[in-house]
Amino acid sequence: MSGEDTGQECGIYYNLIKRIINSGLIKVMRKIKNIVRNYLWKMLKVKTRLKSGLWLKIQSDSDFSVFSEIFLNKEYDDAIQFFFSENIAHPLILDLGANVGYFSLRIADELLQRNNDNFLIYSIEASDSNYLLLKDRINQPLLSNKIIATHGLAGLKTGFAYLSTNTNHFGFGITNNRTSTKVNYVNIENLINELNIPISIMKCDIEGSEEIFLSQYPLLLQKVNIAVIEFHNSSINYDKCIEHLTQAGLKYLKTLNEIPRYKTSVQIFKRQV
DSSP, X not given: OOHHHHHHHHHHHXXXXXHHHHHHHHHHHHHHHHHHHHHHHHHHTEEEEOTTSOEEEEOSHHHHHHHIIIIISXXXXXXXXXXXXXXXXXXXXXXXXXXXXXXHHHHHHHHHHTTOOOOXXXXXXXXXXXHHHHHHHTOSGGGTTTEEEEESBSSSSSSEEEEXXXXXXXXXXXESOTTSEEEEBOOHHHHHGGGOOOXXXXXXXXXXXXXXXXXXXXXXXXXXXXXXXXXXXXXXXXXXXXXXXXXXXXXXXXXXXXXXXXXXXXXXXXXXX
């Protein structure tokens, strides 16, 4: 092997080692950055008081991302306005995939501003960490017995599944990895059937389990007046989802948001008169 060949080979190895080191350093720096940012959020103890008197906490980058989506960008507001146009005196609301509670708090805030405190919200969340934050954030005097938080998966009516973990509030989903967190399914009909009243609005953001949920709950869907659903098209058969909704008497109204890169969309459906 010539000296020139040896030099080229050394250069290749040098660049490879450099990339490996740099890649490792980047990962370490990102972890340190996240630790510092989360620490600063906790130190700041950011809270904001809404017009209704409810309080919101923002304690992480993930919090701010979801808060911005719902309160600043008002992604669900068109659906909420359809809901209020019905003038329902005693609304029942389902929040499936409640995360840390921002949608539930958004709609509760609007109801309280309209002097309507005769509402009931069921907030269902599968992630252990999100559920604990949800419980904490709805623990307010104005919401006493008005938001009921339930820990579990929406989809099948019985059994369990493994939930992928994530350092963010979002992105949790069903996985085949048995080392992940085991979570039981919630039978949603058992939660609300004794109420025997229509579901005024249902928000569903359950990270790719929406087809399973829609197929399992035809009778529940027949009670829903307005549904706002986030579809994760890489994990579902979208046409089947639409078929289930149509059979339940729910008609497509509009798309609120669409992200082609992730194959997701948020759409509103309303009961046909």
